[in-house]
Amino acid sequence: MPLSEPLVDLVAQRFRVLGEPMRIRLLDLLREGEATVGELQQALGASQQNVSKHLGILHGAGMVTRAKRGTSVVYAITDDSVFDLCEQVCGGIRRQLSDMESILGQPS
C-alpha cells in the first residue's frame, strides 16, 4: 500500500534537512562529542550567524540538543542513528563508484 501524503512530506522534509553540506559537516563534528557554537564556527571557518542558523534547523528537526552552559550554548547529537543513515548513503556511493570503475576498467 502506498505511503500517506503527510508521511511522505515528513520523510522528504527529514531528507531535506540532511541535504546541506554544512549541516552534514556540523553533525560530523558533533560526532566526536558536544561542542559550542564558537567551536563549530572556528572548525568550519564560517560565520557565527550561519552556523547558528543551521544548528537551529538541526535542532528544529530534533537531531541535536541545545543546552546553555554559562554564556555559551552547547550542542550535541540527539540520536546516533543519524550516522547509520550517512553510513548507508556512503555505502551506496562507494557501490556506484566501484560499478563505474568496473565499467571503465573494461573498455570496449
Place this chain on the structure above:
Amino acid sequence: MPLSEPLVDLVAQRFRVLGEPMRIRLLDLLREGEATVGELQQALGASQQNVSKHLGILHGAGMVTRAKRGTSVVYAITDDSVFDLCEQVCGGIRRQLSDMESILGQPS
C-alpha cells in the same frame, strides 16, 4: 577524523535527491514493480513533464533504471537499499512522535 569535503557534498546531494515528496512517492510506487511514465503520472495525478523530470533526476542519481519498451519507457528501482533509508527515517519519525506523546500524556 572528519569527512572530506567532496564526500560531504556527495552525501548531501544524495540526501537532497530524496528531499522531494514527489520523488519519494515515485520510489514508493516503483516499490511494487516497474512502471511506465504514463502509469506513474496517472497514479500521482501530476503532469507528464513533471513526472518525467523527477524520474530523470532519480535516474541521474542512479536510483532508478530506464528502459524503452515499445513507445513507452519503463522505470524500475536500481537498488532496494533505498527503502532501508526510508525505513530508518520513518523509524526516527515514529520515535519522535512517541516521545511527544509521552510528554503530552504527562502534563505538569
Place this chain on the structure above:
DNA sequence: CACCTCCACAACCGAGTGCTTGTGCTAGCG
C-alpha cells in the same frame, strides 16, 4: 553599573529549484 562575550533572531539578496507551458523526437498504426 558599564562593558564585553556569546549567541539567536530578522531583514535582505542572489542562487537554486519545482512546476508549468511549449516543443521536438521516436515508435507503433492504419
Place this chain on the structure above:
DNA sequence: CGCTAGCACAAGCACTCGGTTGTGGAGGTG
C-alpha cells in the same frame, strides 16, 4: 506516408533557501 501516442528537453515564472548584514538579549567580568 500521415497520424497519434508516449516521452524528454528547454524556457519562463514563482517560490524556496543559503549566506550575509544588522541588531538585540542573556550572561559573565571588573
